Amino acid sequence: MLPVGLPNFSPLIRPSFNSSCTDSKLAFSDTPSFTSQFYEAYTGVDKKVSALLRQIPWTHHLIILGQTKRPEEREFYLQLVAREKWSSRQLERQLKLALFERAVAQPPKVSAALRQAHPEAISALRDTYVLEFLGLPAGHSEADLHAGLLNRLREFLIELGRDFCFVGSEFPVQVGGRDFALDLLFFHRGLNCLVAIELEVGRFEPEYLGKLTFYVEALDRDVRKSHENPPIGVLLCASKDDEVVEYALSRTASPTLIAEYQTQLPDKALLQAKLHEFWLAGGSEDNT
Template identity: 50%
Template sequence: MENHFIEIAQLIRQARNNALKAVNKELINLYWNIGHYISLKIKNAEWGDKTVGELADFLKKNHSELKGFTRTALYRMVKFYEMYCSNQFVAAVKQQIQKPDNQKHEIGATLWHQFESEDIRETILAKISWSHHRIIFGRCGTDEERIFYIKLSIKENYSVRELDRQISASLFERAITSENPKTVIQSKSKSHIGQVFKDNYVFDFLNLPENHSEDDLQKGLLLKMKDFILELGRDFIFIAEEYKLMVGNSDFYIDLLFYHRGLQCLVAFELKAGKFKPEHIGQLNFYLEAIDRDVKKEHENPSMGILLCKDKDNQVVEYSLSRSLSPTMVAKYRTQLPEKELLQQKLHDIFEEDENLNND
C-alpha cells in the first residue's frame, strides 16, 4: 500500500507545482500589462512621476489587500515591459487580449480604446518567477546576457539563489568567450575549486588597447580592483601588488597576491600579456613553494597559482601541467566581449540543440 500512497503524494506535489506555474504566468502577465499601461501614459505625457506615486498610494489606501504595488514596484514593471517589448522572442508569441462583448458598456470600457492588453503567458518570460526577473534585469547589462540567463534558468530550473550565484560567477562571459560554451554551462563540478576559478576572464572594464603590456594590465587591474574582484568571484581578498619574496640572496615579486576565504589559502596571480609558454609554470611553481614555506600560516591550505595570459594553446597547457604537483591553473583573459552579432550567434548555438531535442 505504501507504493500507492507515494503515488498519491506525487500527484499532490505535481498538482501544486502546476498551480504555482499557472499563478506565476498570470502574475508575470499582469506585471507586463501594468508596466505597458504606465509606460504608454508616461510616453504620451499623460502621466508623470507624481501620478505613479499617487497610483501606489491609491492602491495602498483603497485596496490594502493588494500587496506589492509600491511606487518602486510599479516602476520595476515599467522597466520590465520596456526592456523586452521589442524583443523578437516576445513579439513572436504575444497576442492581444480581446475584450469580451459584455464589457463594451462598462465604466472602464473607454480605456480599451487607448490600451489593448497583451498576453505573454506563453513566452519564456512567464516561465520564471518575478524574483528571477528582478535579479536578471537588475544585474545584466545587455539583451543577450538577459536572454541567456532567462533560458538557462528555465533549462536548469535554477533557484533564485543559484541564479544569483551564476551571475556573480560571470557564467555568461565564461560561456560566450569559451571555445566550448556548452561544456562551461553543463559543467557540474563537485570540486569547490572548480567552482571558484574560471578558465576565461573578461576585463572589458579596463579599456586596454589590443597591444598592451603586462605593466598596463597590472596597473589597470589595480585601478579597477573592485571590478576585478567582481570578475574573479566571491571571497577574494586583495593582499598586495608586487609581493616581495626573499629566497637566498635574491628578491622575487608576485604580480598580485590574494587570499580566498572559502578555500582558506593564498592565491598568487601572474600576468602575461602574451601567449602562454611552458616556462611560465616553472616560475609560478617557484613562487608557490616560497609562499608555502615562508608566508603561509599553519592553519591555511597550500597556496594556489593562477597564470593569466592573453592567449593559450590548450594542449601546450595540458602538457605543461601534467607533472606539476602544485595547485596551478592557466586562464585566458579578454579585454572585450565579442561583437554583438557573434554573441547572438553563440547564444543561438548554445541553446539550439536543446530546443531541437525538446521539439522532437
C-alpha cells in the same frame, strides 16, 4: 487564471510595488503573461532551485527569464546571483559576456594537483576572464595591464568572484637570500587559501609555469598560515593553446591554473554555436 496544480510561487510573482512605480520592466512583471512565463519556466523544479527562486530579487528574475533559453542556463545564473550577490547591472554584464556558454564549453584548465587539493576550486575559477573595463589598447604592456587592474580593482574583484580578497601587488618573496616579487596576491575565503596571479601579456609558454610553481611553493612554505589550505597559482595570459596547456599541466605537482584574459567582449553567437556543438558531441550539461 493560472493552471491548477502549479507550485505556489504567488509571493514571488506578485510582490507589492509602490503605485507610483513607472519602471516598465517592473510593470510588465505584474502582467498575466509574465506570471504564466514564470510558472512555465519553474514548474516541477527541485527543492534546490525552488529555494534559489526565493533568494533572488525580482528584477533579476526579469533579466534571467528574458535572456536565457535553457533550464540549466537559468539555474546557472540563479546560483551565481545567490552566491555572488550581483547587482542587476552585473548580472546583465555576465549574460552579455556569455558566462554560461564559456563555463560549459570552456572549463578551466587546471593541474591534477589542484583538482586533488581543491576539488571545489573548479567552480570558483574560470578559463577566461574578461577585462573589457580596463580599456587597454591592442599593444598594451604588462605594466599597463598590471596598473589597469590595480586602478580598477573593484571591477577586477567582481570578475574574479565574491570570495576573492586583495592582499597585495608585487608581493615580496625572499628565497635563498634573493628577493622576488609576485605580481598579484589574493586570498579566497571559500577555499581558505592564498591565490597567486602572475600576468603575461603574450601567448602562454610552458616555461612560464616554472616561475608560477616557484611562487606557489614559496607561499606554501613561508607565507601560508597553519590553518589555511595550500595556495593556488593562476597564470593569466593574453592567449593560450589548449593542447600546449594540457601538456604543461600534465606532470606538474603544483596546484595551478592556466587562464586567459580578454580585453574585448566575446562573440556570444560564436560561443553559443560552440556550446551547441559540445552538447551534440555528448558533452555534460552539468557544469554549473
